[in-house]
Amino acid sequence: MAETPDEPTITREAGIWRFIPAVIAALVTLWFTKFISPVANGQYPEYVVTWVESAGVSFAFRLDGLSLAFALLICGIGAMVFLYASAYFRSDRRLLSLQLTLIAFAISMLGLTTADDAVTLFIFWEGTTITSYLLVGFDHEKETSRRAALQALLITGAGGLALFAGLLIMGGIAGTYRISEMNLLGETFKSHEMYATIFVLVILGCFTKSAQWPFHFWLPGAMAAPTPVSAYLHSATMVKAGVYLMARLMPALGGTDLWVWTLIPFGAFTMILASVWAMRQTDLKLMLAFTTVMGLSMMTMLLGVSTNAAIAAAMTFLLVHAFYKAALFLSVGMIEKGSGSRDYTKVAGLSRALPLTTTVVGLAALSMAGLPPLFGFIGKEMIYEAGLHSHHAAMFVVGAALVANALMVACSGMVAIRPFFFSDQQAPKNNPADPGWGLWLGPVILSGLGLLCGLFPGIIGYTLVEPMVVAVAGEPMEGYLALWHGFGMPLLLSVATFALGALLYFGLDHIREFLFRIEDDVPETERWYDGFLVAMGSIARNGSILVQNGSMTSYLRRTFMVMAILIWVALLSGTWTWPAFALSGELIDWAIFLLITASLAVVLGSSSRLAAITALGGVGAGIAIIFVVYGAVDVAMTQLFVEILVVVFMAIAMVKLPVTGIARFRPRDAAVAAFLGLGVTMSMLMVLGTDIDLSLTGFFVEKSYPEAFGRNIVNVILVDFRGFDTMGETAVICFAAMAAYAVLKAGRKVRK
Numbered sequence: 001m002a003e004t005p006d007e008p009t010i011t012r013e014a015g016i017w018r019f020i021p022a023v024i025a026a027l028v029t030l031w032f033t034k035f036i037s038p039v040a041n042g043q044y045p046e047y048v049v050t051w052v053e054s055a056g057v058s059f060a061f062r063l064d065g066l067s068l069a070f071a072l073l074i075c076g077i078g079a080m081v082f083l084y085a086s087a088y089f090r091s092d093r094r095l096l097s098l099q100l101t102l103i104a105f106a107i108s109m110l111g112l113t114t115a116d117d118a119v120t121l122f123i124f125w126e127g128t129t130i131t132s133y134l135l136v137g138f139d140h141e142k143e144t145s146r147r148a149a150l151q152a153l154l155i156t157g158a159g160g161l162a163l164f165a166g167l168l169i170m171g172g173i174a175g176t177y178r179i180s181e182m183n184l185l186g187e188t189f190k191s192h193e194m195y196a197t198i199f200v201l202v203i204l205g206c207f208t209k210s211a212q213w214p215f216h217f218w219l220p221g222a223m224a225a226p227t228p229v230s231a232y233l234h235s236a237t238m239v240k241a242g243v244y245l246m247a248r249l250m251p252a253l254g255g256t257d258l259w260v261w262t263l264i265p266f267g268a269f270t271m272i273l274a275s276v277w278a279m280r281q282t283d284l285k286l287m288l289a290f291t292t293v294m295g296l297s298m299m300t301m302l303l304g305v306s307t308n309a310a311i312a313a314a315m316t317f318l319l320v321h322a323f324y325k326a327a328l329f330l331s332v333g334m335i336e337k338g339s340g341s342r343d344y345t346k347v348a349g350l351s352r353a354l355p356l357t358t359t360v361v362g363l364a365a366l367s368m369a370g371l372p373p374l375f376g377f378i379g380k381e382m383i384y385e386a387g388l389h390s391h392h393a394a395m396f397v398v399g400a401a402l403v404a405n406a407l408m409v410a411c412s413g414m415v416a417i418r419p420f421f422f423s424d425q426q427a428p429k430n431n432p433a434d435p436g437w438g439l440w441l442g443p444v445i446l447s448g449l450g451l452l453c454g455l456f457p458g459i460i461g462y463t464l465v466e467p468m469v470v471a472v473a474g475e476p477m478e479g480y481l482a483l484w485h486g487f488g489m490p491l492l493l494s495v496a497t498f499a500l501g502a503l504l505y506f507g508l509d510h511i512r513e514f515l516f517r518i519e520d521d522v523p524e525t526e527r528w529y530d531g532f533l534v535a536m537g538s539i540a541r542n543g544s545i546l547v548q549n550g551s552m553t554s555y556l557r558r559t560f561m562v563m564a565i566l567i568w569v570a571l572l573s574g575t576w577t578w579p580a581f582a583l584s585g586e587l588i589d590w591a592i593f594l595l596i597t598a599s600l601a602v603v604l605g606s607s608s609r610l611a612a613i614t615a616l617g618g619v620g621a622g623i624a625i626i627f628v629v630y631g632a633v634d635v636a637m638t639q640l641f642v643e644i645l646v647v648v649f650m651a652i653a654m655v656k657l658p659v660t661g662i663a664r665f666r667p668r669d670a671a672v673a674a675f676l677g678l679g680v681t682m683s684m685l686m687v688l689g690t691d692i693d694l695s696l697t698g699f700f701v702e703k704s705y706p707e708a709f710g711r712n713i714v715n716v717i718l719v720d721f722r723g724f725d726t727m728g729e730t731a732v733i734c735f736a737a738m739a740a741y742a743v744l745k746a747g748r749k750v751r752k
Contacts, residue, residue, distance in 0.1 A: 018086035021099050025079035032071045036463050039068050057177055062116035065467025066247060070113035074237050077326050078106045080442030084330055085228040087438025105131035109237050113244055118167040118177040128238050129156045135233060136225045148224040155208050155218045163205025166198045183251035190256055199258055210242025210296045213270040214525035220289040231329035234292055243299045247472045255306050260392050263304025268400035271297035275407035280515035284332045284342045284415050291411055294404055295321040305390045305397060312477045313382035315468040320379035327364035327446035334439050335419055339432040344418040351420040353432040356440055358420045363447035365416035369409045373483055375453035380405055384490040402497060409501020457481035560676050567679035577689035596622040609654040617647040
């Protein structure tokens with residue numbers, strides 16, 4: 001779907017403070033660089049703080065080659081995005097809000113990629129979900145932004161819950177939640193009967209986050225976010241979280257047939273589908289979104305291949321993609337600022353007016369196309385080399401990569417040629433020009449890195465790629481990064497890629513027309529998502545109509561019926577044991593029995609509400625006397641006070657109700673009451689017929705004073721051992737009191 005350009009809310013231009021996040025991110029990047037040499041030499045710094053000791057959960061963080069590379073990308077590209085945003089939104093009153101949310105997102109991503117504890121990882125994983133929801137919906141005044149944000153939240157949030165379940169099962173099997181220790185138990189997991197369940201749950205989390213089919217549609221929809229957000233979240237960082245986790249857990253879960261034959265087909269299919277769909281876009285930002293899905297799918301497919309060469313290719317392409325895609329997203333913002341549009345059918349001939357933008361886009365696009373001497377060429381050669389030596393479906397992997405890479409060549413022409421050199425239309429007449437340094441500095445650095453890494457691949461190979469491969473594969477990388485490996489099949493495949501890509505580019509208009517014609521005939525999973533939301537909404541509405549009918553009697557009847565069913569299910573599924581029965585000869589016991597029986601008779605036979613409520617209090621008073629007889633005076637006082645308050649409050653409420661005459665007998669309500677009452681009676685008798693287990697009582701007696709410094713065991717249980725439960729109950733009472741106050745206040749207003 002096409003997206004309208006970002007429309008900032010104009011206000012006074014922000015001061016120099018707006019550069020602070022960029023400076024901090026740059027300094028943090030420099031701080032992480034000091035770990036490059038130690039990590040490359042096999043030293044992995046750790047930081048651990050015990051959190052929930054009894055459950056084995058800790059705030060554990062660890063830097064190895066994979067986490068360090070992500071930390072550098074998150075902070076380095078983050079610094080450029082922060083600088084870009086400070087210029088892009090320099091006169092927008094929402095700049096501070098955007099920067100704070102971006103900082104929260106960056107912290108979440110850093111925590112996710114450096115966490116060495118599964119629970120800690122999940123917390124930061126959900127942090128990226130929440131912050132990305134806020135960032136995608138940044139322009140919340142627009143319905144499209146709100147819808148895209150909700151879509152991303154629901155899909156990635158649901159995947160996160162599946163992931164959490166998988167991680168918990170892994171922790172239970174391993175006896176630890178430390179990820180580095182889990183990865184040492186790969187054979188244990190792969191031979192376990194729960195392996196398939198773990199794999200499905202974890203892959204659901206990874207696929208939803210990294211937009212793999214059938215969840216791929218949320219990422220292009222998220223292009224409703226502002227350009228800096230798209231560059232940061234949806235090209236270089238968040239969407240790679242799923243790829244990161246697949247790589248991180250590969251030693252524990254990877255290499256099996258289930259792993260291979262899930263990741264390779266899903267990755268290849270999503271890769272080609274996204275590449276084809278990118279060809280039909282005219283909005284450059286939306287086109288780049290589909291190519292992002294393609295890049296993520298390429299990495300997924302390579303991780304599925306599972307060989308050392310494939311892992312090296314995936315890690316190299318991860319860096320390649322981060323450099324050129326962030327540069328291109330930011331450059332599209334430069335095109336929009338310079339010409340007023342990012343639709344390539346509406347801009348043309350910009351090369352003279354925007355020479356710097358033309359150069360930056362050209363370098364980044366050449367890397368995306370995989371042309372030498374850019375870093376993208378090295379990545380593409382490694383992909384073909386890995387595919388040719390795949391142990392599983394080598395020709396399928398190579399063929400899928402060839403088609404997808406050729407489509408990327410055509411898309412590179414869309415972004416690098418048509419807006420700047422294509423001359424079917426007149427150039428814009430609004431005096432386009434290159435933007436200021438705040439907008440061009442980041443894209444220049446990123447596109448320059450693509451060139452430098454292509455010219456000097458050995459440096460990045462030793463410092464980043466090789467340690468990444470060791471972290472994932474557990475062994476050193478085979479071979480080395482080089483711009484030229486001589487003549488061979490990978491080079492021939494590269495030549496075929498360029499030739500096929502050129503043909504696709506020159507036939508672009510016809511391809512777009514064809515894709516437009518068949519669009520309605522292609523099954524699209526977003527329609528499944530929309531249909532699911534509609535169905536859920538319908539179920540919720542119909543359920544509310546059925547349950548919330550406005551009758552208090554109906555609510556009570558259903559509540560009591562559910563309680564009765566649960567009690568009887570428990571009774572019928574257990575063993576029935578009965579206590580020894582004997583009639584008491586004590587006068588006090590018979591007096592209590594007569595008091596309760598007489599009170600019940602008055603409740604059932606009275607035509608006066610006040611008399612019925614008062615008699616109901618007599619039942620509670622009889623129970624309080626029982627507590628007194630057995631020495632529980634404090635419980636008896638509590639029971640008595642509760643009964644008094646209930647009688648008073650219900651009497652006040654009944655006075656306000658309309659007079660309905662003599663209450664008539666309701667067989668249905670009587671049946672529900674009898675069903676519940678009999679169930680409670682039977683369950684109490686069964687409890688009395690079993691031996692009393694005093695182990696919990698002994699624990700509280702033993703621990704109350706030494707650990708909680710209290711001699712009243714009941715109070716200690718409520719305040720200390722069950723403190724959170726009591727706090728929750730208190731909160732419920734407070735909410736109920738506020739609701740009652742609001743209802744009473746509204747009633748007084750109506751009567752006036």
